[in-house]
Amino acid sequence: MQTSPDIAAIVLxxxxxxxxxxxxxxxxxxxxWWLARSHSRLKxxxxxxxxxxxxxxxxxxxxxxxxxxxxxxxxxxFTQALGLGLLPFTFAGLVVASVIYSMPFVxxxxxxxxxxxxxxxxxxxxxxxxxxxxxFICVALPLARPGxxxxxxxxxxxxxxxxxxxxMIGGNIPGKTQVLSMAIYNHVExxxxxxxxxxxxxxxxxxxxxxxxxxxxxxxxxx
Amino acid sequence: xxxxxxxKQAYPGFSxxxxxxxxxxxxxxxxxxxxxxxxxxxxxxxxLTRASQGxxxxxxxxxxxxxxxxxxxxxxxxxxxxxxxxxxxxSVRRNLQFGQSRVxxxxxxxxxxxxxxxxxxxxxxERKPAGLSGGERQRVAIARALLTSPRLLxxxxxxxxxxxARKNEFLPYLERLHAELDIPVMYVSHAPDEVARLADYIVxxxxxxxxxxxxxxxxxxxxxLPIRLGEDAGVVLEAVVVERDEAWHLARVEFxxxxxxxxxxxxxxxxxVRIRILARDVSIALEKVMDTSILxxxxxxxxxxxxxxxxxxxxxxxxxxxxxxxxxxxxxSAVGLGLMPGMPVWVQIKxxxxxx
Numbered sequence: 001m002q003t004s005p006d007i008a009a010i011v012l013x014x015x016x017x018x019x020x021x022x023x024x025x026x027x028x029x030x031x032x033w034w035l036a037r038s039h040s041r042l043k044x045x046x047x048x049x050x051x052x053x054x055x056x057x058x059x060x061x062x063x064x065x066x067x068x069x070x071x072x073x074x075x076x077x078f079t080q081a082l083g084l085g086l087l088p089f090t091f092a093g094l095v096v097a098s099v100i101y102s103m104p105f106v107x108x109x110x111x112x113x114x115x116x117x118x119x120x121x122x123x124x125x126x127x128x129x130x131x132x133x134x135x136f137i138c139v140a141l142p143l144a145r146p147g148x149x150x151x152x153x154x155x156x157x158x159x160x161x162x163x164x165x166x167x168m169i170g171g172n173i174p175g176k177t178q179v180l181s182m183a184i185y186n187h188v189e190x191x192x193x194x195x196x197x198x199x200x201x202x203x204x205x206x207x208x209x210x211x212x213x214x215x216x217x218x219x220x221x222x223x
Numbered sequence: 224x225x226x227x228x229x230x231k232q233a234y235p236g237f238s239x240x241x242x243x244x245x246x247x248x249x250x251x252x253x254x255x256x257x258x259x260x261x262x263x264x265x266x267x268x269x270x271l272t273r274a275s276q277g278x279x280x281x282x283x284x285x286x287x288x289x290x291x292x293x294x295x296x297x298x299x300x301x302x303x304x305x306x307x308x309x310x311x312x313x314s315v316r317r318n319l320q321f322g323q324s325r326v327x328x329x330x331x332x333x334x335x336x337x338x339x340x341x342x343x344x345x346x347x348x349e350r351k352p353a354g355l356s357g358g359e360r361q362r363v364a365i366a367r368a369l370l371t372s373p374r375l376l377x378x379x380x381x382x383x384x385x386x387x388a389r390k391n392e393f394l395p396y397l398e399r400l401h402a403e404l405d406i407p408v409m410y411v412s413h414a415p416d417e418v419a420r421l422a423d424y425i426v427x428x429x430x431x432x433x434x435x436x437x438x439x440x441x442x443x444x445x446x447x448l449p450i451r452l453g454e455d456a457g458v459v460l461e462a463v464v465v466e467r468d469e470a471w472h473l474a475r476v477e478f479x480x481x482x483x484x485x486x487x488x489x490x491x492x493x494x495x496v497r498i499r500i501l502a503r504d505v506s507i508a509l510e511k512v513m514d515t516s517i518l519x520x521x522x523x524x525x526x527x528x529x530x531x532x533x534x535x536x537x538x539x540x541x542x543x544x545x546x547x548x549x550x551x552x553x554x555x556s557a558v559g560l561g562l563m564p565g566m567p568v569w570v571q572i573k574x575x576x577x578x579x
Binding site for chain 2: 123124127128129130131138139142
């Protein structure tokens with residue numbers, strides 16, 4: 001049966017994925033809105049940067065993050081100056097890395113939902129006396145609900161599944177930065193196939209159940 | 224003239240350039256072919272499109288000039304889009320309340336029940352927009368706009384997305400609106416029937432410019448402008464039903480300067496109606512013709528003669544008291560009859576359409 005490091009890995013993974021998804025929805029929503037609605041030329045540059053993690057090998061992202069956040073990196077110096085210490089090999093470092101790694105999976109569905117909506121609902125809201133912020137909250141957000149569900153599911157699932165970035169930036173410290181995929185890897189390395197089966201099988205069931213629930217509730221239908 | 228509109232805006236291949244004084248009451252039709260700029264003008268008035276240069280003063284309140292640009296959501300307008308543009312995530316009731324709840328209660332001038340009654344949507348309140356027909360959606364959209372108690376109602380071809388049957392079902396609602404609420408309406412349309420039926424004032428647009436503007440009846444009777452409401456020139460007269468001949472299913476309608484027999488449309492005596500007479504349905508005789516099948520023969524005076532679109536044809540403007548009529552005849556007939564301005568003649572009207 002499962003040893004407590006495995007339980008700790010599961011809890012840590014859920015915490016990491018939950019926090020990352022929450023942060024990404026907060027950062028990703030205004031970003032996706034801007035990408036979907038802006039006519040600025042800068043948006044292509046920003047769009048490309050946001051999408052980079054889709055094509056870059058995770059090890060590359062992890063390596064650069066390690067350099068940037070490390071003691072000699074500019075961000076590392078900054079976090080030290082702020083008295084936060086160094087982020088690599090901490091939970092906070094994992095969160096930062098996950099936010100970057102999973103960003104396209106959250107921003108992309110949101111951007112698509114906002115684009116698909118077109119100008120019409122926002123224009124109608126404006127002629128009905130809604131200020132831009134009011135219209136965004138009362139019209140754009142509810143209309144983009146299917147996009148938000150997709151974004152949250154993909155963001156969460158991708159964070160749970162990440163390996164390369166986590167290995168580079170988080171190491172493999174039980175109870176601190178050892179996430180589920182690390183735990184499975186460790187079991188396999190040690191020929192503990194039964195334990196690996198428990199964790200891997202659990203993930204499989206969990207993923208399937210989430211998708212089943214979403215599909216049965218009509219997540220891609222209009223609200 | 225309580226609405227001053229002046230906009231200049233250049234686009235690639237098209238520029239809008241209008242300077243108009245429009246009446247602060249009744250229905251003003253912005254009429255013209257597709258792409259003539261009528262929707263752009265309407266959007267500029269709402270603030271949805273920001274013209275590079277413009278001035279808009281409504282009932283003495285400046286909405287836009289060189290220094291002012293009142294944001295859309297602060298303009299007291301109601302806007303009805305071509306597609307109803309209802310919020311898909313809200314029920315009909317919540318759609319209706321969306322605008323109403325954002326206007327201070329002290330400024331409500333249209334009651335909720337009044338609006339749903341006017342547009343006949345009381346039975347739809349709990350439905351979602353996806354479950355409505357095109358006509359129902361458009362009626363909800365109009366009620367939703369009305370419930371913001373606008374000082375100006377802007378309608379962008381609200382019937383364009385409807386089929387003919389739905390249109391005919393819908394027009395009476397617009398007429399009721401016109402008759403019962405005192406809100407000035409700007410009505411964009413390229414459909415002659417709608418304009419003839421609804422408008423009091425007309426602005427004819429072409430290639431981004433207003434080529435004519437004036438009261439509907441007077442503007443349609445002008446000879447110097449190529450205004451064709453549809454396939455043919457014609458006039459619209461405001462009339463009142465004064466007599467009904469039940470035996471022959473006819474009704475007599477009186478307009479300033481004469482009266483005509485029309486098919487009985489079930490209107491009661493005293494009811495105001497509009498009639499439309501096309502130039503091609505009017506012929507001229509120098510003396511009163513007795514043995515004819517044509518029911519409507521009236522005395523009139525030749526006012527003006529002009530060339531028509533084809534060299535064989537002339538367009539004739541006639542007056543009957545304060546009202547005017549257009550007639551199309553061949554130039555040979557016009558010369559043969561020796562028609563001259565000021566000449567008394569008899570007009571024979573073959574067909575009169577009762578509209579609304």
